[in-house]
Structure formats: structure tokens, C-alpha cells
Amino acid sequence: MTDQRVLIIGGGIGGLTTALALARREIRVDLVEQAAGVGGHAARLACKATERCVKCGACLADQTIAAAVAHPWIRLYTACRVAEIRRSDRYRYTLAQDPRQDRPARTLPGEADAVVLASGFQTFDPSGKPYGYGLYPDVITNLELEGMLREGGGLRRPSNGAAPGRMAFIQCVGSRDATLGHLWCSGYCCAAALRAARLLKHHRPALDITIFYIDIQTFGRDFELVYAKAREEIRFVRAIPADAFQGEGATLRLTWVETSVKGAVEEEFDLVVLSTGMTPRPQTAELATSLGMAPPAAGFLRSACLGAKGAFVVGAARGPMGIADTIADAGRVAWQIVRFLEGGR
Ligand SMILES: Cc1cc2nc3c(=O)[nH]c(=O)nc-3n(C[C@H](O)[C@H](O)[C@H](O)COP(=O)(O)OP(=O)(O)OC[C@H]3O[C@@H](n4cnc5c(N)ncnc54)[C@H](O)[C@@H]3O)c2cc1C
Ligand code: SF4
Ligand code: SF4
Incomplete structure (x- = not known):
């Protein structure tokens, strides 16, 4: 047992897995989440x-989430942010927690021997970019598709509530x-x-899907098998459409250059899903600096330590x-923290 x-x-998933790995070694953890619930993107x-x-x-x-909520060595603060943090012999900080029905907003002082930055990523915002996201209701993001699938009500066109007959995924939106x-x-x-x-084809084999x-x-577990199966039932087009336009009636028209016919091809779809990429959260570099780290000028933090004693970065x-890589990363970082707390670094 330790009072560290x-x-x-x-x-x-990165912050929660790190918390569990530490708590299982009887290290007390205070975990701060800005949203109303924990789990981050993976929970959506x-x-x-x-x-x-x-x-x-x-x-x-x-x-x-269930394991972390139940663990007696982990205190979760949701709807909460770090208002101030500085390092002397330990990290001393103040948390600012939003009001709830049963109590007003509050500030909570605290101290820690080590700090983990597990602030993750944000998905690329395609508003104002090609494809008319925000302009055409039937252009949605992959995260919005996840929400539809999670609700279990079946795939619907947001414009009219009808089941789409033809849909397209556009990959690499905001990445590469x-x-x-x-x-x-x-x-x-x-x-x-x-x-x-x-999954969509499994539920509705007649649905026409182009990626x-x-x-x-x-990469990833069993993914070659998933890809081989997908090629039997889904059309793959090796091209990225330049833009989306209003088609005939209520459809969306995509245009792309097809190398096999050496020219432009145009087709209409009922629903277009943008596979938006991961981008760094703007606040993360600022937080890293306040922890004494030296973050890169742009992009993700990349390294797990960044030169600050007792400060670590985990996950996205x-x-x-x-998810699997984030869990593995959390295990490695938790081990580094244990070594640090034992004075091994
Ligand atoms: C559409 C979509 C589909 C995906 N599908 C898969 C899949 O099938 N398989 C797979 O392995 N992965 C998938 N992923 C990736 C997966 O979501 C990530 O691997 C995982 O969420 C990374 O976890 P993380 O904890 O590092 O980051 P996040 O999930 O981003 O969690 C970070 C948390 O930190 C909080 N936070 C941020 N800043 C602060 C702050 N200043 N103070 C307090 N809290 C803060 C955020 O609110 C969030 O809860 C998908 C992602 C998306 C967007
Ligand atoms: S994983 Fe995402 S960013 Fe990478 S090639 Fe596929 S769609 Fe593009
Ligand atoms: S890992 Fe398997 S059971 Fe779990 S959410 Fe994915 S498909 Fe479903």
C-alpha cells in the first residue's frame, strides 16, 4: 500500500486503463473528465x-468503465477540468467542476506525485470543406454513423427518415x-x-455500398479476413471524389476520376459517410506546457514523457x-509511472 x-x-479508454493499472497496484488515482460521462470516443x-x-x-x-467506476482506489470527477496546475515538490492543482442538480459549481484543490495527460483526440471537422457537410443533411460523419448504429433504429437518411438504397464512404477526410x-x-x-x-450489409443485403x-x-487483429470478406459484398473505388453536389431529386452526386476509364465518373447516392480522421485537441499542447513538458510546435504530442519529471502522455x-493500441500504451505508461514513483527514474 502507498499514499502516492x-x-x-x-x-x-487510455486514461481509464492507466487508472486501473495503477489502482490495481494500490496507487490512488484522481481522474478528471471534462464530459458528463467517462469512456471518450470508444464509448460512442x-x-x-x-x-x-x-x-x-x-x-x-x-x-x-464498469471496472474503473467500481474500483475503490479511483476517484472520478466528471464535468470537470484542471483550472490550475504547477509543480514544486509535487504537482499541486485546482479542479473546476460544473454545477449539478444537487449542488453548485465547485473548485477542488489536490496534490499528485505524477500526472498523466490522456486527453485523446478530436475528429476532423469537415464543416466548410468539400462534400457539403452541414449543407446537405445526408452527408454525415463516421462518428454520426456510429451513433445511428448504436441507437439500433436502423440506417436512415437524416433528410427524410427513409432507408437509403445506395450509400458511399469517403475515406481519409482530414487525414493524409x-x-x-x-x-x-x-x-x-x-x-x-x-x-x-x-454490418449494414448483414442487416440489409440489398443495400448498395461503395467505399x-x-x-x-x-493492420489490426483479423483485419485481412474482414477485408477479404468485405470485397465480396462491397464495391471499392480507388479514388477520392473531389466534392459532393445536389443530384436529381433528393440524391447526392459524387464525381471522381476513374483511372480504368481514364476520365471523370459521376454517380448518385442517398447517403454519404465521411471517414473523418483524428486531429490533436487544441488544448492538449497548452496543458502539456503547464505540466512542464516541451510539446512539438504542431500536431500530436508523440512522446510519452516530453522531458517533464513526473508527467506522462498516454493514448491518442x-x-x-x-483501442487495442491505446490499451497496450496505457499498460506501458502505467509501468513507467510505477517505476518513477519507486524512484527508478
Ligand atoms: C468514428 C470512430 C470509429 C472508431 N472505431 C474504432 C474501432 O472500430 N476500433 C478501434 O480500435 N478504434 C476505433 N476508433 C478509435 C478509438 O475511438 C480510439 O482508439 C480511442 O478512443 C482512443 O482513446 P483515448 O482515451 O486515447 O482518447 P479519447 O477517446 O479521445 O478520450 C479522451 C478523453 O479525454 C477527455 N478530455 C480531453 N481533454 C480534456 C481535458 N482538458 N480535461 C479533462 N478531460 C479531457 C475527453 O473528453 C475524452 O473523454 C474509432 C474512432 C472513431 C472516431
Ligand atoms: S486508416 Fe483512415 S487515414 Fe488511414 S488510409 Fe484508412 S481512411 Fe485514410
Ligand atoms: S469486440 Fe466484438 S462483441 Fe465487442 S463490440 Fe466489437 S464486435 Fe461487438
Whole structure:
């Protein structure tokens, strides 16, 4: 048993898994989450099981939340932010928690021997970019599709509530894009689109699905198998449409250059899903600086330590990561923290 404490900023799968690994070693954890509930993006994903589990990892979030909420060594503060933090012999901080029905807003002082930045990522916002997101109701993001699937009401066109007959996924929206300075591959969105498309086909075989892509990233558990199965039932077009336009009636028209016919091709779809990539949260670099870290000038934090004694970074705040990699990263970082607390660093 120890009286050492760790503050974790961010209650996604990265922060929660780190908290559990530390708590299981009898290290006390205070975890601060800005949203009303913990789980981060992973808690907003739908199960993609068809006739069997496709190992998307989404249910790991529910299991991890339940374990963290029940653990006596973890205190969760939701709807809460770090208002101030500085390091002397330990980290001393003040939390600012939003009001609830049963109490007003409050500030809470605290101290910690180590701090973990687990603030994750935000999805690329395609508003004001090509494809008319925000202009055409039937252009939605992959996160919005997850919400529809999670609700279980079936796939619907937001414009009129009807089931779509033809739909398209456009990959790499906000990733691998030199014009945005986003050169990275977000890693998760090929697998997420394929699993979602296969699930939709499983429920409605007549649904016509096209995936527009640059190349399909096939890393991850069993993913080659998922991809091989997907190619039997989904059309893959190796091109990225330039834009979306209002088509005939209520449809959306996509135009792209097809190398096989050496020319432009145009087709109409009822629903278009933008596979938006991971981008760094703007506040993360600021938080890292206040912890004494030296974050890179732009982009993700990349490294787990960044030169500050007792401050660590975990999960997608470091760079694009899927759920399994985030859990593995949390295990490694928790081990580094234990060594640090034992005076081994
Ligand atoms: C549409 C979509 C589909 C996906 N599908 C899959 C999939 O099938 N399989 C897979 O492996 N991965 C998938 N992913 C990726 C998966 O969501 C990430 O791997 C995972 O969420 C990373 O966890 P994280 O904890 O690092 O970050 P996040 O999930 O972003 O969690 C970070 C948390 O920190 C909180 N936070 C941020 N800043 C602060 C602050 N200043 N103070 C307090 N709290 C803060 C946030 O509110 C959030 O709760 C998908 C992602 C998306 C968007
Ligand atoms: S790993 Fe994914 S597909 Fe498998 S049961 Fe969990 S949520 Fe469903
Ligand atoms: S995972 Fe696929 S869709 Fe996502 S950025 Fe990489 S190549 Fe593009």
C-alpha cells in the first residue's frame, strides 16, 4: 500500500486503463473528465458483430468503465477540468467542476506525485470543406454513423427518415492531406468503415455500398479476413471524389476520376459517410506546457514523457491509435509511472 497519488486528465479508454493499472497496484488515482460521462470516443462506438464478433474493441470501453467506476482506489470527477496546475515538490492543482442538480459549481484543490495527460483526440471537422457537410443533411460523419448504429433504429437518411438504397464512404477526410498539414494516417478509419459497411450489409443485403479510398490500411487483429470478406459484398473505388453536389431529386452526386476509364465518373447516392480522421485537441499542447513538458510546435504530442519529471502522455493524445493500441500504451505508461514513483527514474 502507498499514499502516492496520480492525477489523470482525460477519462477515455487510455486514461481509464492507466487508472486501473495503477489502482490495481494500490496507487490512488484522481481522474478528471471534462464530459458528463467517462469512456471518450470508444464509448460512442457501436458493436459491429455480424454472425460473429469482428473484434472492433468497442465493448472494451464498457467493461473498462464498469471496472474503473467500481474500483475503490479511483476517484472520478466528471464535468470537470484542471483550472490550475504547477509543480514544486509535487504537482499541486485546482479542479473546476460544473454545477449539478444537487449542488453548485465547485473548485477542488489536490496534490499528485505524477500526472498523466490522456486527453485523446478530436475528429476532423469537415464543416466548410468539400462534400457539403452541414449543407446537405445526408452527408454525415463516421462518428454520426456510429451513433445511428448504436441507437439500433436502423440506417436512415437524416433528410427524410427513409432507408437509403445506395450509400458511399469517403475515406481519409482530414487525414493524409498536405493542404491541411495533416500528413498522418489516422489508422482506425479503414477498419471502422469496413466493419460498419459489413454490418449494414448483414442487416440489409440489398443495400448498395461503395467505399472510396486511397489505400486500405489493413493492420489490426483479423483485419485481412474482414477485408477479404468485405470485397465480396462491397464495391471499392480507388479514388477520392473531389466534392459532393445536389443530384436529381433528393440524391447526392459524387464525381471522381476513374483511372480504368481514364476520365471523370459521376454517380448518385442517398447517403454519404465521411471517414473523418483524428486531429490533436487544441488544448492538449497548452496543458502539456503547464505540466512542464516541451510539446512539438504542431500536431500530436508523440512522446510519452516530453522531458517533464513526473508527467506522462498516454493514448491518442500522443498520436492516432486504435483501442487495442491505446490499451497496450496505457499498460506501458502505467509501468513507467510505477517505476518513477519507486524512484527508478
Ligand atoms: C468514428 C470512430 C470509429 C472508431 N472505431 C474504432 C474501432 O472500430 N476500433 C478501434 O480500435 N478504434 C476505433 N476508433 C478509435 C478509438 O475511438 C480510439 O482508439 C480511442 O478512443 C482512443 O482513446 P483515448 O482515451 O486515447 O482518447 P479519447 O477517446 O479521445 O478520450 C479522451 C478523453 O479525454 C477527455 N478530455 C480531453 N481533454 C480534456 C481535458 N482538458 N480535461 C479533462 N478531460 C479531457 C475527453 O473528453 C475524452 O473523454 C474509432 C474512432 C472513431 C472516431
Ligand atoms: S469486440 Fe466489437 S464486435 Fe466484438 S462483441 Fe465487442 S463490440 Fe461487438
Ligand atoms: S486508416 Fe484508412 S481512411 Fe483512415 S487515414 Fe488511414 S488510409 Fe485514410
